[in-house]
Amino acid sequence: MSKATDITKINEHSPYYDITPGNQIYGGGGSRRFNTGEWRTQTPVIDWDKCTHCLLCTPVCPDSSIPVSDGRREDFDYDHCKGCGICEKVCSFGAITMKEGM
Amino acid sequence: MKKNIEIRWHGRGGQGTKTAALLLADVAFSTGMHVQGFPEYGPERMGAPITAYNRIGESSIRVHSNIYEPDYVVVVDETLLHSVDVTKGLSVEGGIVINTTKPKEEIIPLLNGYEGNVYTIDAHYVSMQTLGRYFPNSPMLAAIVKVADIMEQDVFLSHMEASYQHKFAKKPEVIEGNMNALKMAFQEVK
Amino acid sequence: MSIRERMSGNEAAAYAIKQINPDVMPAFPITPSTEIPQMVSTFIANGEIDTEFIPVESEHSSMSATMGANAAGARALTATSSCGLAYMWELLYVAASDRLPVVLALVNRALTGPININCDHSDSMGARDSGWIQIYAENNQEAYDNLIQSFRIAEHPDVRLPLMTCQDGFIISHAVENIELIEDDKVKSFVGEYTPENYLLNPNMPMAVGPYANSPFYMETKMNQRLAMENAKKVILEVAEEFEQISGRKYSFFEEYKLEDADYAIVIIGSAAGTTKEAIDELREQGIKAGLLKIRVFRPFPDEAIVNALKHVKAMAIMDRAESFSACGGPIGSELKAALFDFNVKTIAVNYFYGIGGRDYTVNDAKAIYQDLINYVSGTADIENFKYIGLRK
Numbered sequence: 001m002s003k004a005t006d007i008t009k010i011n012e013h014s015p016y017y018d019i020t021p022g023n024q025i026y027g028g029g030g031s032r033r034f035n036t037g038e039w040r041t042q043t044p045v046i047d048w049d050k051c052t053h054c055l056l057c058t059p060v061c062p063d064s065s066i067p068v069s070d071g072r073r074e075d076f077d078y079d080h081c082k083g084c085g086i087c088e089k090v091c092s093f094g095a096i097t098m099k100e101g102m
Numbered sequence: 103m104k105k106n107i108e109i110r111w112h113g114r115g116g117q118g119t120k121t122a123a124l125l126l127a128d129v130a131f132s133t134g135m136h137v138q139g140f141p142e143y144g145p146e147r148m149g150a151p152i153t154a155y156n157r158i159g160e161s162s163i164r165v166h167s168n169i170y171e172p173d174y175v176v177v178v179d180e181t182l183l184h185s186v187d188v189t190k191g192l193s194v195e196g197g198i199v200i201n202t203t204k205p206k207e208e209i210i211p212l213l214n215g216y217e218g219n220v221y222t223i224d225a226h227y228v229s230m231q232t233l234g235r236y237f238p239n240s241p242m243l244a245a246i247v248k249v250a251d252i253m254e255q256d257v258f259l260s261h262m263e264a265s266y267q268h269k270f271a272k273k274p275e276v277i278e279g280n281m282n283a284l285k286m287a288f289q290e291v292k
Numbered sequence: 293m294s295i296r297e298r299m300s301g302n303e304a305a306a307y308a309i310k311q312i313n314p315d316v317m318p319a320f321p322i323t324p325s326t327e328i329p330q331m332v333s334t335f336i337a338n339g340e341i342d343t344e345f346i347p348v349e350s351e352h353s354s355m356s357a358t359m360g361a362n363a364a365g366a367r368a369l370t371a372t373s374s375c376g377l378a379y380m381w382e383l384l385y386v387a388a389s390d391r392l393p394v395v396l397a398l399v400n401r402a403l404t405g406p407i408n409i410n411c412d413h414s415d416s417m418g419a420r421d422s423g424w425i426q427i428y429a430e431n432n433q434e435a436y437d438n439l440i441q442s443f444r445i446a447e448h449p450d451v452r453l454p455l456m457t458c459q460d461g462f463i464i465s466h467a468v469e470n471i472e473l474i475e476d477d478k479v480k481s482f483v484g485e486y487t488p489e490n491y492l493l494n495p496n497m498p499m500a501v502g503p504y505a506n507s508p509f510y511m512e513t514k515m516n517q518r519l520a521m522e523n524a525k526k527v528i529l530e531v532a533e534e535f536e537q538i539s540g541r542k543y544s545f546f547e548e549y550k551l552e553d554a555d556y557a558i559v560i561i562g563s564a565a566g567t568t569k570e571a572i573d574e575l576r577e578q579g580i581k582a583g584l585l586k587i588r589v590f591r592p593f594p595d596e597a598i599v600n601a602l603k604h605v606k607a608m609a610i611m612d613r614a615e616s617f618s619a620c621g622g623p624i625g626s627e628l629k630a631a632l633f634d635f636n637v638k639t640i641a642v643n644y645f646y647g648i649g650g651r652d653y654t655v656n657d658a659k660a661i662y663q664d665l666i667n668y669v670s671g672t673a674d675i676e677n678f679k680y681i682g683l684r685k
Contacts, residue, residue: 002490004497012508016515021452022391023505023513026490028498127468131298140467162470164566166431166463167654 002026008033031080036063040083042098044076050095057087057096106159107250108169112188113178116148122178122239123154125265126246130158132261133253138163151186158252174250177201178225178238183209189216199245199291201225201238206292221249223291232282240280244287255288294539295473301464304432304471305371305397305457306331308439310341311479314395315366315486318346318357322376323409324461325399329371351376355383355396362392363501365491367443369394373461374401377415381422387454388423389513390502391520393446394454396424397439400562400613401461402649410650411461413561417614417623423517425455425524426591430547430565432471434588435459437541440479444531447486450523460563462650478538521592528589545594547586548601550576554583556665557602559628560611561587564646564653571658582662587624595631602632607640607665613647621678640668646681657681 002020004027010019020026053073058066065081067074088096109126113119120141127139135158142153155169173196177188180202189198197219200209206222213220225241233240247258262284266277299307305328309317319329333345344361348354354370361368372380377398387394402408403415416426425445429435438457446455459465474482490499505513525545532543549569551557558568565586575582585601602608610629612622621629625643632641644661647653661681667673 002497014512016512019509019512019516021516021520022389022501023503023509024391024490025500025503026497030500124468127298131470136470137298138467138469140462164431165570165655166460166467166563166566167652170654 005030035079036082037065037077037079038102040078040081040102042083042085042100043078043102044081044083044085044087044096045099046075047095047097050093052093052095054092056090056092060086060090062086106157106161106163107174107252108172109156109158109174109176109246109250110169110172110192111154111156111176111178112182112186113152113154114148114182115150115152117178118237118239119152119178120154122176122243123156125239125243126156126252127158128265129243129247129258129261130156130252132265133257135160136162142168151182172196174198174246176242176246178242180204180209183212187214189213189218192216192218194218197221197249199223199242199249201242203227219249221245221291223287225287228283228286228290232286233276233279237283240283241287241290244284245291248288248291259284295475297471297473298468299432299471300327300466300468301429301432301435301459302327302399302466303331303468304436305399305439305459305465306335307473308436308479309343309369309397310335311474311476312367312369312440312443312483313341313480314343314369314443316344316346316358316361316368317370318348318354318361318368319370320348320351320354320372320376322351322373324401324411324465325371325373325376325397327465328397328399351379352383355380355387355394358394358396359383359387359390359392362394363390363491364493365486365488367447367486369397369442371397371399373399374403374409374415377419378403381419384419384422384424384454386502388517391452391517392454392501393443393452395439395442395446396454396456398456398458399461399465400458408649409461411463411563411613412648412650413458413612413614414648416456416458417612417616419456420591420623423453423521424591425451425453425521425528425589427455427457427528427589428561428587429457429459429464430563430586432459432464432467432469433541435464436471436473437535437539437543438588440474440483441531441535441543443483443486444534445524445527447488448523448527448531449489451520451527453517453520453524458562463563472539472541474539482535482538524592525589525594543588545587545589545597546601547584547588549584549586551583551585551601551605553581554604555581555606555669556662557583557585557605557608558611558658558661559585559587559598559602559608559624561590561624562613564611564613564658567653567655568658571655571662574655575659575662580662580666590624593627593631595627596635598628599631599635599637603635603637603639605639606669607642609661609665610641610643611661612643612645615645615648625678640665640675642668642676643678644681645678645683651682653681 065077127137138157171191177200225238228241402412621643
């Protein structure tokens with residue numbers, strides 16, 4: 001069994017012999033180490049006074065960036081949120097607004 | 103038997119001609135020979151003229167072409183004589199075996215002047231007498247084995263019996279009829 | 293002691309698969325390879341092997357399922373011909389770049405159109421650049437032997453590439469001939485178990501297969517594929533050597549027949565090689581130094597070894613059973629002529645097309661080709677770059 005692939009070490013500077021056969025990636029959860037949050041041009045902000053913790057926003061998030069704990073949502077995972085705005089559209093209580101920039 | 107023998111079969115799709123060629127390969131193999139049995143490559147259509155081939159020899163067979171100058175030809179359906187040049191390339195030292203109800207004198211004029219040996223057998227009669235149905239391939243198989251002297255008749259019969267026992271394991275009642283068809287064909291081919 | 297048998301090429305392939313007993317075989321029928329999955333599914337139905345047979349709705353699916361099963365950790369193979377291979381096209385490249393060591397028992401048949409079910413090599417030759425190892429058989433014996441060796445080559449950690457074994461449709465697949473089989477237990481221990489280092493169903497190490505690789509990664513990926521193909525050369529020879537120990541039959545990248553002292557050579561692939569050998573024996577009796585090089589492994593292309601074996605001949609005919617429509621030769625012709633240039637061999641090399649769409653190739657055809665070569669060397673005929681055998685004029 002191979003060691004888990006350290007994806008931070010495979011990048012566009014890697015020579016061919018450092019790339020796995022078939023680009024296979026070993027070990028799960030590698031995307032956690034890839035901070036897609038820096039791609040964001042708009043940022044969702046939560047108004048906790050309006051949020052009812054209905055959790056409609058969580059399953060629609062394409063980047064799994066709305067963590068849930070004990071049945072209540074937590075603040076956005078800004079390391080991975082790409083700012084797509086789907087959560088704002090789905091929220092029935094106006095609790096999420098998109099602001100310009102990071 | 104000469105060292106290597108090449109046989110061409112002419113029949114119509116659905117008559118078991120290809121099966122007969124494969125059976126001949128099978129029985130020759132059983133007696134320790136090197137064999138090749140193959141159909142003319144292509145789609146098989148019921149009633150359409152088909153060709154099958156055998157090469158039989160004492161050493162391994164490497165040629166993978168059709169046979170153009172056969173030592174022997176077997177014609178499973180005499181109606182082919184009007185549409186197919188069955189003696190094309192046929193060796194005059196060899197011969198042709200034709201399944202027909204007609205006397206030899208009526209058949210020879212249909213063979214484009216072929217000067218080699220001509221043998222006939224009424225496989226329909228043999229088949230009806232022994233099997234009660236028309237399966238020409240067993241009689242024709244026996245006929246070519248005798249005519250081309252491929253092996254001793256009793257060796258052939260014992261190998262065929264074993265082969266039928268395997269092939270007809272689930273309907274042993276047809277084995278005896280088929281064996282009789284082979285034996286009768288030995289007598290009837292002339 | 294080996295087992296003396298008689299069977300067709302398709303039966304031989306099915307028998308090899310039975311002895312290999314792969315974990316999974318997805319397949320979709322197509323002439324002339326249909327009998328292979330048909331016979332294997334009979335073995336399964338009779339309880340002789342425990343392969344999981346997956347009937348699928350197309351060849352796109354049969355190759356996808358074969359690859360999926362292999363990625364999951366199973367030894368998997370399929371069979372097809374002609375348009376079936378064409379329908380797998382996209383997946384052929386994916387199997388190779390994802391480095392999935394699946395095996396395909398290909399029965400060569402002309403690619404439509406015009407529609408034709410007979411033998412030529414246009415199907416596999418079209419796939420020559422897909423990244424698959426290609427091993428060709430002359431007869432049922434080689435079709436069997438190549439399949440027995442296939443997984444050992446494909447699955448080798450230095451290779452990990454898909455492999456297709458090729459046999460000539462109808463000419464071999466449907467012709468019953470003598471064959472020597474190897475005992476089940478010997479095949480079993482030769483082939484061994486498939487123990488991939490990583491596989492999708494391994495709960496201890498999740499993995500991703502086939503990730504997107506854009507321009508910063510694609511070229512490096514292809515370089516790694518090329519190196520695996522290079523490694524396959526060594527592995528093919530090692531596996532052949534080990535195979536000889538259980539079978540007594542010797543294999544390499546190619547077979548030489550009376551080539552060592554030959555003045556005139558034919559370079560050919562597949563069943564026509566045997567027909568050519570017969571012609572060589574007749575010509576040798578007349579004192580003509582005719583010889584043959586039969587290519588077994590076309591991918592990877594063993595350029596240097598082939599050129600070394602041929603460099604002494606005065607003239608060679610390079611025989612292609614497939615067009616490539618470059619308008620200046622076929623696939624073997626182009627590659628071998630390029631190899632001759634690379635290794636500084638300047639000799640008469642003429643590319644012939646033969647057997648296209650099932651056109652028969654006879655001993656007399658082979659003799660006529662050697663006569664051409666003799667005429668070229670003696671200067672009694674003008675050298676042509678490519679010619680046709682059996683074309684009506």
